[in-house]
Amino acid sequence: MLELKNPALLRTQSYINGQWIDADSGVTFDVTDPATGKVVASIADLGADETRRAIEAASAAWPAWAQTPVKERARLLRRWYELIIANTEDLAKILTAEQGKPLSEAKTELVYGASYLEWFAEEAKRAYGDVIAPPANDRRIVVIKQPVGVTCSITPWNFPSAMIARKVAPALAAGCPFIAKPAPETPLSALALAVLAEKAGFPAGIFNIVAGQNAPAIGAEMTSNPLVRKFTFTGSTAVGKLLQAQCAQTMKKTSMELGGNAPFIVFDDADLDEAVKGAIICKYRNAGQTCVCANRIFVQEGVYEAFSQKFIQAVNNLTVGNGFDNATDIGPMITSKAVNKVEALVEDALQKGARTLVAGGPSSMGDRFYQPMVLGNANDQMNLFKEEIFGPVAPLFKFSSEEEAIRMANDTEFGLASYFYSRDIGRICRVSEGLEYGTVGVNEGIISNEMAPFGGVKASGQGREGSKYGIDDYLEIKYLCIGGIDK
Numbered sequence: 215m216l217e218l219k220n221p222a223l224l225r226t227q228s229y230i231n232g233q234w235i236d237a238d239s240g241v242t243f244d245v246t247d248p249a250t251g252k253v254v255a256s257i258a259d260l261g262a263d264e265t266r267r268a269i270e271a272a273s274a275a276w277p278a279w280a281q282t283p284v285k286e287r288a289r290l291l292r293r294w295y296e297l298i299i300a301n302t303e304d305l306a307k308i309l310t311a312e313q314g315k316p317l318s319e320a321k322t323e324l325v326y327g328a329s330y331l332e333w334f335a336e337e338a339k340r341a342y343g344d345v346i347a348p349p350a351n352d353r354r355i356v357v358i359k360q361p362v363g364v365t366c367s368i369t370p371w372n373f374p375s376a377m378i379a380r381k382v383a384p385a386l387a388a389g390c391p392f393i394a395k396p397a398p399e400t401p402l403s404a405l406a407l408a409v410l411a412e413k414a415g416f417p418a419g420i421f422n423i424v425a426g427q428n429a430p431a432i433g434a435e436m437t438s439n440p441l442v443r444k445f446t447f448t449g450s451t452a453v454g455k456l457l458q459a460q461c462a463q464t465m466k467k468t469s470m471e472l473g474g475n476a477p478f479i480v481f482d483d484a485d486l487d488e489a490v491k492g493a494i495i496c497k498y499r500n501a502g503q504t505c506v507c508a509n510r511i512f513v514q515e516g517v518y519e520a521f522s523q524k525f526i527q528a529v530n531n532l533t534v535g536n537g538f539d540n541a542t543d544i545g546p547m548i549t550s551k552a553v554n555k556v557e558a559l560v561e562d563a564l565q566k567g568a569r570t571l572v573a574g575g576p577s578s579m580g581d582r583f584y585q586p587m588v589l590g591n592a593n594d595q596m597n598l599f600k601e602e603i604f605g606p607v608a609p610l611f612k613f614s615s616e617e618e619a620i621r622m623a624n625d626t627e628f629g630l631a632s633y634f635y636s637r638d639i640g641r642i643c644r645v646s647e648g649l650e651y652g653t654v655g656v657n658e659g660i661i662s663n664e665m666a667p668f669g670g671v672k673a674s675g676q677g678r679e680g681s682k683y684g685i686d687d688y689l690e691i692k693y694l695c696i697g698g699i700d701k
């Protein structure tokens with residue numbers, strides 16, 4: 215049993231129109247701790263009907279919310295932020311219990327997610343319009359920005375709190391009511407956010423959570439209901455494409471934050487100790503289960519041996535265990551299915567010539583644990599060159615020239631995050647401009663923060679979360695053509 219200072223944060227019902235509700239069917243599903251397999255809570259299993267009611271409630275609440283003075287919307291967002299910060303210890307325990315990541319990482323995620331509420335409380339006040347020079351003196355061109363309208367989201371289990379916060383903050387700031395469907399593995403963090411939203415004082419219908427196991431049914435309602443004007447998704451590219459196609463029928467505005475295949479390039483002139491530090495955090499954070507994790511580590515031939523040795527040593531120092539144990543660097547993976555997917559990629563790589571530099575692999579601790587692994591001699595014929603590993607396995611590729619590194623890095627359908635280490639200013643400019651990615655980390659292995667625009671190109675999606683650009687995804691531009699001025 216989780217020991218919380220505020221046990222009210224652990225909710226099992228969903229939150230619709232300011233009410234905590236059970237499923238119409240009365241059915242529940244279990245959320246389990248990936249480290250122990252034990253049931254943490256049984257959650258009301260909602261479906262399409264409850265989703266429709268949430269959408270109708272949000273739609274009814276929308277006009278008043280859009281008319282709420284922006285300073286009041288900002289005050290509520292700020293209050294929500296403060297409540298999350300005040301409850302970080304409890305929220306982190308809930309997050310680790312359902313997701314598995316080490317408690318310190320859970321705290322980092324909560325503060326990171328909350329920072330979007332703080333940021334967009336401020337940005338809400340800066341949704342500026344424009345006055346444009348007209349073609350003739352008898353009229354004026356004025357541009358105003360208005361909320362898109364009812365927004366629905368579907369988010370994954372890897373950042374159960376921050377992925378929702380990153381979406382709901384700009385939506386509410388812009389004046390759009392919001393309905394979130396959390397991943398069934400990790401609904402508790404989302405429901406805890408709703409407890410605090412209610413306490414912050416948001417009106418009924420403005421923030422709703424629909425937790426349920428039937429993602430296709432809930433997703434179908436969200437993407438087909440004409441009352442929904444905006445749909446935002448984080449998850450795999452395959453599911454993102456499907457949901458985007460569903461949204462096309464009612465021409466919804468969409469934001470898609472999809473899969474990645476991040477290159478992490480170490481050039482001959484890099485500071486190797488810094489590169490190793492960056493690679494460790496970038497690869498092994500959240501047990502390798504982030505869409506911005508280094509997927510392919512390219513090392514220039516002159517430093518390949520030296521980098522490998524230092525990297526191997528650092529990986530050997532990582533401890534796998536239960537996220538509640540202070541010594542743990544890497545928690546369990548989310549499911550045994552996720553472990554099997556990683557294993558299949560490793561077996562394919564070994565068959566195609568990879569060398570084991572750190573043995574790692576399935577762990578005696580249980581079927582969701584995976585010891586960190588390093589593979590050398592990787593090549594572009596291996597499946598892991600093209601696919602997201604989403605686990606604690608680091609393949610090292612050797613390259614000789616800058617051109618080759620850029621070509622291999624871009625040889626993928628994805629374009630989310632990329633990283634490289636170099637101290638040559640000319641190379642830093644050339645490579646930054648040559649990488650076909652939404653984000654480039656230069657001598658940095660951690661790139662996300664609320665002040666910067668996060669998002670991808672190519673099959674990694676569209677739209678940006680965070681920064682001054684993030685609110686645009688939730689605003690429509692309206693042009694006012696004002697005539698009769700000369701009369």
Ligand SMILES: NC(=O)C1=CN([C@@H]2O[C@H](COP(=O)(O)OP(=O)(O)OC[C@H]3O[C@@H](n4cnc5c(N)ncnc54)[C@H](OP(=O)(O)O)[C@@H]3O)[C@@H](O)[C@H]2O)C=CC1
Pocket residue numbers: 368369370371372395396397398399427428429430431432433434448449450451453454456457471472473474504505602603604
């Ligand atoms: N960009 C990123 O951050 C992420 C990338 N991934 C990539 O995807 C792989 C698979 O992970 P997974 O979690 O299964 O990712 P998915 O894309 O399958 O799932 C993400 C979310 O979408 C929901 N979903 C799935 N199918 C549908 C549907 N037809 N209609 C509506 N919602 C749907 C899921 O619910 P449900 O679980 O109930 O199916 C979940 O809440 C990972 O190994 C990784 O490579 C995964 C997560 C995040």
Ligand SMILES: O=C(O)CCCC(=O)O
Pocket residue numbers: 372373448503504505506662668
């Ligand atoms: O995996 C993701 O979907 C987001 C990565 C978290 C971050 O670093 O912002």
